[in-house]
Amino acid sequence: MTVSRWMGLGAAVLVAALAGIALGTMGLSVSESWVALAGRGDPTNIFVVRELRLPRVLLAALVGAGLGLSGAALQGVLRNPLAEPYLLGVSGGAAVGAVIAVSAGLAIALVPVAAFAGAVGAVALALFVAHATHGRGDPRVLIMAGVVVGAFANAAIMIMMANADAATVRGALWWMMGSVADATWTQIWSLAAYVLVGGVALAAFGRTLDALSLGEESAAGLGIEVDRAARIVYLTASLVAAATVAAAGLVGFVGLVVPHIARRLGARGHRVLLAASALTGAFLVILADVVARIAMPPAELPLGAVTAALGVPFFLITLRRLA
Amino acid sequence: MALMRLVRARATASLFTGGFLLTRCWVLVAIAAVACGSPRSPASPVSSAVIDDFGDTIGVAQATRIVSLNPTSTEILYALGAGPKLVGRGQYDLWPDTAKRLPDLGPGIRPNVEALIAARPDLVLLYASSDNRPAARQLRGAGIRTAAFRVDSIAQFERLARLLGRLVGDSAGGALLADTVRRTLDSVRALTRQLSRPRVVLPTWEQPLIVIGGGSFLSELVTIAGGENVYDSLPSPSPTVTFEDVVRQDPDAVLLGPERGALIRLNPRWRALRAVRNGRVLIMDTSRVLRPAVRLGEGAVSLALLLHPELARR
Numbered sequence: 283m284t285v286s287r288w289m290g291l292g293a294a295v296l297v298a299a300l301a302g303i304a305l306g307t308m309g310l311s312v313s314e315s316w317v318a319l320a321g322r323g324d325p326t327n328i329f330v331v332r333e334l335r336l337p338r339v340l341l342a343a344l345v346g347a348g349l350g351l352s353g354a355a356l357q358g359v360l361r362n363p364l365a366e367p368y369l370l371g372v373s374g375g376a377a378v379g380a381v382i383a384v385s386a387g388l389a390i391a392l393v394p395v396a397a398f399a400g401a402v403g404a405v406a407l408a409l410f411v412a413h414a415t416h417g418r419g420d421p422r423v424l425i426m427a428g429v430v431v432g433a434f435a436n437a438a439i440m441i442m443m444a445n446a447d448a449a450t451v452r453g454a455l456w457w458m459m460g461s462v463a464d465a466t467w468t469q470i471w472s473l474a475a476y477v478l479v480g481g482v483a484l485a486a487f488g489r490t491l492d493a494l495s496l497g498e499e500s501a502a503g504l505g506i507e508v509d510r511a512a513r514i515v516y517l518t519a520s521l522v523a524a525a526t527v528a529a530a531g532l533v534g535f536v537g538l539v540v541p542h543i544a545r546r547l548g549a550r551g552h553r554v555l556l557a558a559s560a561l562t563g564a565f566l567v568i569l570a571d572v573v574a575r576i577a578m579p580p581a582e583l584p585l586g587a588v589t590a591a592l593g594v595p596f597f598l599i600t601l602r603r604l605a
Numbered sequence: 606m607a608l609m610r611l612v613r614a615r616a617t618a619s620l621f622t623g624g625f626l627l628t629r630c631w632v633l634v635a636i637a638a639v640a641c642g643s644p645r646s647p648a649s650p651v652s653s654a655v656i657d658d659f660g661d662t663i664g665v666a667q668a669t670r671i672v673s674l675n676p677t678s679t680e681i682l683y684a685l686g687a688g689p690k691l692v693g694r695g696q697y698d699l700w701p702d703t704a705k706r707l708p709d710l711g712p713g714i715r716p717n718v719e720a721l722i723a724a725r726p727d728l729v730l731l732y733a734s735s736d737n738r739p740a741a742r743q744l745r746g747a748g749i750r751t752a753a754f755r756v757d758s759i760a761q762f763e764r765l766a767r768l769l770g771r772l773v774g775d776s777a778g779g780a781l782l783a784d785t786v787r788r789t790l791d792s793v794r795a796l797t798r799q800l801s802r803p804r805v806v807l808p809t810w811e812q813p814l815i816v817i818g819g820g821s822f823l824s825e826l827v828t829i830a831g832g833e834n835v836y837d838s839l840p841s842p843s844p845t846v847t848f849e850d851v852v853r854q855d856p857d858a859v860l861l862g863p864e865r866g867a868l869i870r871l872n873p874r875w876r877a878l879r880a881v882r883n884g885r886v887l888i889m890d891t892s893r894v895l896r897p898a899v900r901l902g903e904g905a906v907s908l909a910l911l912l913h914p915e916l917a918r919r
Contacts, residue, residue: 308723329747330719387735444813447841453736456715463715464739580711580720581696 283548283558291547291561295343298568302339303331305572307579337465342571342585343564344470345462345533346540348477348526350563353537354544354555355484355519358491359512360421366537367523370428373534374435375404376527377458381442384453393457394469394528401524404431405517424516459584460533462571473529480522481560487515488553495552533570534586536563539593546600566593655768657752658733659741664750667774668728672721674713677756678730679704680898681766684782687773693724700892718743728772732756757842758822762897763787782899789902790829793909797831800913803857804833805887806880809843811868814851818844822897827860830908852877858885858912887911 304315308330317323318331349367356365367373379400383393411427412420443451490511493501501508523537543566544558570588577583655663672693673679679698682691688703695713698704710720715736721729721744729744731737733753744751752772754765763783770779805827807817817823817834820842824834835854836844858880859869866888875881889911894904910917 307717307720326722326725326747330722333746334719334722334743384735445845448843449734449736452714452734456736463718464743575717575719580709580717582715582717 283550283554287547288558291558291565295561295565295568298565298572299339299343302342302568302572303335305576306330306335307575337467337470338462338571338575339568340470341462341465341473341529342567344473344477345526345530346536346563346565346567347560348473348480348522348563349533349536349567350540350544350559350561351477351481351484351556352519352523352526353539353563354541354552354559355487355491355515356537357541358552358555359494359515359519360425361495362421362425363542364538365425367520368532368534368537369432370425370520371404371408371431371435372401372520372523372527373532374432374439375407376401376524377454377532378435378438379403380457380531381439381450381454384457385442385446385450397457397531398524398528400435401527402521404428404435405520405524407431409513409516421512456584457531458586460531460586460589461574461582462530462567462585463575463582465529469529473525476522476525477560480518480525481556483518484515484522485553485556487511488551488556491515491552530585532586533567533589535590535593536566539597540566542600543596546603566596655752655771658755659738659753661741661745661752663752663772665771666750668750668772670724670726671728671730671773672710672724672726673698673730674710674716674721675730675732675754675756676700676713677762677896677898678754678765678769680896680900681769681779681782682773684766684899685770685773685775685778687769687775690773692726693721716740718747722747722749728752730754730769756897757820759786759790759825759897759901762822762901786899786901790905793831793902793905794829796916797829797909797913800831800916802831802833803885803912804835804854805858805860805912806835806851806854806856807860808851808865808869809861811865811872813845814848815843815845816851818842822901823894826894826901826905826908827912829905830912832858832860832908832912848874848877856880858887860887860889860908860911862891863888 303319304310304312310318310327310331314323314327315331318327319336321328321332353366356367356370357363376397377400379396379398380393383396388396408424408427408431411431412424415423443454490506493504493506494508498508526533540563541555541559544555544562547558547562549555549558567589570592571585573592574583574585574588655665657663669690670692671682671690673682673691674695676695676698679691679694680700682688683701683704691707693710694704694707696709696711697713708724710724711717713732714734718740726749729749729751731741731751731753733755737753741751741753755761756765763786766783767779770776770782807823809815809817816836818839818841819834819837820840824837827834828837835856836846856878859878861869866886869875869881869886880886890907893900893907
């Protein structure tokens with residue numbers, strides 16, 4: 283990837299973030315938003331910019347970066363362009379956890395914890411199934427196991443929702459559509475830790491992923507413990523995705539589409555791809571959140587639907603150019 | 606005799622309704638003055654704080670710029686003559702007509718917090734659904750007094766009327782509103798006590814089949830109006846049931862809103878019910894029984910007349 287492409291990507295993220303800080307229901311001008319961001323002027327404006335908009339932008343960026351990283355790593359380790367955290371049971375497991383928490387009437391603060399536990403549980407189950415059936419982490423078996431665990435999770439959700447009261451259904455549905463509207467600083471810091479540590483860990487396996495893309499035998503020939511490396515990458519990517527889901531619910535399509543856009547931008551080699559995917563993901567989700575809140579004021583659109591609506595055209599253009 | 610009492614009940618019920626709420630306010634003030642024996646002191650300091658349904662403590666200082674995102678609290682504030690203090694409403698708060706002129710601040714569940722802050726209120730009233738907790742937290746963070754209340758039952762309506770009376774510096778008005786509604790309901794109850802109690806089912810949705818359960822104020826209202834909801838024992842306000850179970854319950858009448866009424870008449874499966882075959886499909890005036898609010902009394906009267914048309918003849 284050329285330097286100018288990197289700078290363009292960075293500038294796009296920055297512009298999206300500035301739009302996220304300047305745009306909203308409360309019609310502040312750009313200069314008013316800037317003054318408020320600096321902590322000066324009208325206290326209400328300061329609150330709106332620093333405690334409502336800024337956390338949203340940061341959380342959206344982290345969710346996008348996390349899903350982008352996770353998608354890029356999973357596509358690499360499973361050698362499958364359709365691989366993404368949601369396909370592998372992360373979303374299904376997280377949704378089961380969240381729906382159980384919502385219908386049990388648990389405190390709203392416990393829903394993310396339950397979602398995280400559900401996601402980790404589903405990933406562990408998929409790994410267990412894959413290993414039990416094949417003895418080792420064959421990527422095809424792993425993908426099938428993930429899809430099946432996801433289908434099981436869907437069934438569990440439908441059974442729970444069928445007889446739930448209206449408030450539970452609404453709460454669960456809202457969560458499944460994804461949102462960064464309720465962003466808190468605690469969420470931001472904990473997700474930042476996951477994305478940062480996860481990102482560094484995945485980048486450390488960048489060369490391994492590059493070798494894996496040549497095929498398992500070649501990688502083994504290069505002295506790589508393929509099984510162990512694949513398991514670590516798979517688990518790390520799933521954990522990062524689970525953390526994003528716990529913070530913002532299900533934000534669909536990002537994990538799948540972002541690595542492809544990053545490759546299209548010229549990212550070659552997994553370290554570069556991971557970094558470019560993180561930036562692209564951050565850009566896409568910040569932009570989607572801005573659209574979600576300014577498209578139909580004072581109502582908001584579901585973030586997960588907007589990311590898909592924005593991501594699909596990008597993806598189709600990418601495919602067209604590839605063909 | 607019965608009719609006289611019914612007419613009286615209706616008169617009290619309609620005290621809080623109709624277009625000229627401001628005029629009605631003066632009636633209220635007059636009644637309040639008589640009732641209390643002395644003119645009200647609007648700014649009387651009330652020391653004890655209020656705990657809302659999120660368990661948060663709400664100061665009771667008088668509010669002057671109120672955003673109400675709960676149709677019931679919007680109705681109550683207008684009935685108390687505090688309409689001019691409202692600076693925003695939820696998208697479905699359309700009663701009384703005057704409320705339609707307030708800025709529509711969007712959904713009452715998961716509201717747009719920025720839009721609320723932009724209205725610069727000193728009090729925001731939310732419905733206490735757990736989806737509203739993040740909004741309540743953010744609003745308090747912005748230094749805006751925020752109170753969330755559940756309003757699912759008649760008792761919760763009365764509590765809210767008294768409480769909002771305190772928050773707008775009109776405790777007597779709030780208490781009077783609650784008491785008036787209570788008295789109307791009591792007189793309807795007394796009127797229907799000796800009558801036969803038709804067993805009714807109240808479908809609100811067809812696919813899936815959802816009915817009114819015991820958790821809904823409408824079930825309470827049916828009891829007061831001299832009927833019996835066959836699903837009163839189910840704790841949920843709107844449980845899903847099977848059609849077969851409705852047939853098994855064999856209600857005397859089906860009670861529902863106008864648009865559902867047409868559906869049931871068109872759908873042949875409902876003819877499995879004796880009540881439907883006998884033409885006992887009763888159409889409620891949904892504008893009166895929409896929610897547990899200021900027009901509860903009116904709703905009870907209209908339901909009583911629907912279930913016991915002989916009341917009007919006597």
